[in-house]
Amino acid sequence: MIRVGQGFDVHQLVEGRPCIVGGVDIPFAKGLLGHSDADVLLHAISDAILGALALGDIGKHFPDTDPEYKDADSVKLLQHVWRLAKDRGYILGNADATIIAQAPKMAPYIPQMVAVIARALECGESQVNVKATTSERLGFTGRGEGIAAQAVVCLIQSQS
Numbered sequence: 190m191i192r193v194g195q196g197f198d199v200h201q202l203v204e205g206r207p208c209i210v211g212g213v214d215i216p217f218a219k220g221l222l223g224h225s226d227a228d229v230l231l232h233a234i235s236d237a238i239l240g241a242l243a244l245g246d247i248g249k250h251f252p253d254t255d256p257e258y259k260d261a262d263s264v265k266l267l268q269h270v271w272r273l274a275k276d277r278g279y280i281l282g283n284a285d286a287t288i289i290a291q292a293p294k295m296a297p298y299i300p301q302m303v304a305v306i307a308r309a310l311e312c313g314e315s316q317v318n319v320k321a322t323t324s325e326r327l328g329f330t331g332r333g334e335g336i337a338a339q340a341v342v343c344l345i346q347s348q349s
């Protein structure tokens with residue numbers, strides 16, 4: 190069986206926080222605000238996987254009221270989500286994601302993000318694509334108030 194899922198997430202950019210996107214700590218004057226490390230890209234991918242599995246969303250699995258997830262490493266959250274897919278006999282077909290950010294420039298860090306994601310999803314790097322776009326200075330992303338990310342995944346059930 191093949192299943193697809195999509196995910197979308199937004200986090201606010203504020204001073205005094207690290208800017209962690211796709212598991213990469215990007216040097217920038219502002220960082221992402223959240224209960225966890227606020228890794229907007231990994232949250233979108235996690236939600237896409239949970240969507241494909243019809244298992245709800247990351248807020249359901251990792252409540253932002255739970256101190257266990259305070260400043261949590263989203264790579265670990267993604268690994269947990271991937272375990273749910275593996276336990277149901279799925280492998281990754283492919284994942285494709287877009288980061289929407291006026292700044293910082295993501296391109297130099299994308300190969301590192303792809304490596305982090307492929308490692309967490311136990312797949313080849315050719316199965317993972319990460320893109321970035323500005324929103325041409327329009328809207329909250331364009332004003333630099335936050336970063337958004339969206340993702341789609343295709344999961345393939347290799348055993349029944």
Ligand SMILES: Nc1ccn([C@@H]2O[C@H](COP(=O)(O)O)[C@@H](O)[C@H]2O)c(=O)n1
Pocket residue numbers: 289290291292293294295296297320321322323324325
């Ligand atoms: N935060 C970003 C945004 C964009 N990029 C790269 O720049 C290219 C052009 O962006 P447009 O919004 O003008 O389409 C885009 O294709 C990305 O390669 C980036 O690295 N970081």
Ligand SMILES: C[C@@]1(CO)OP(=O)(O)OP(=O)(O)OC[C@H]1O
Pocket residue numbers: 198199222223224225226227228232247248249251252253254258259260261
């Ligand atoms: C990851 C969790 C849990 O720490 O918190 P945040 O970092 O605030 O992220 P969000 O995308 O708002 O939702 C999921 C949360 O429950």
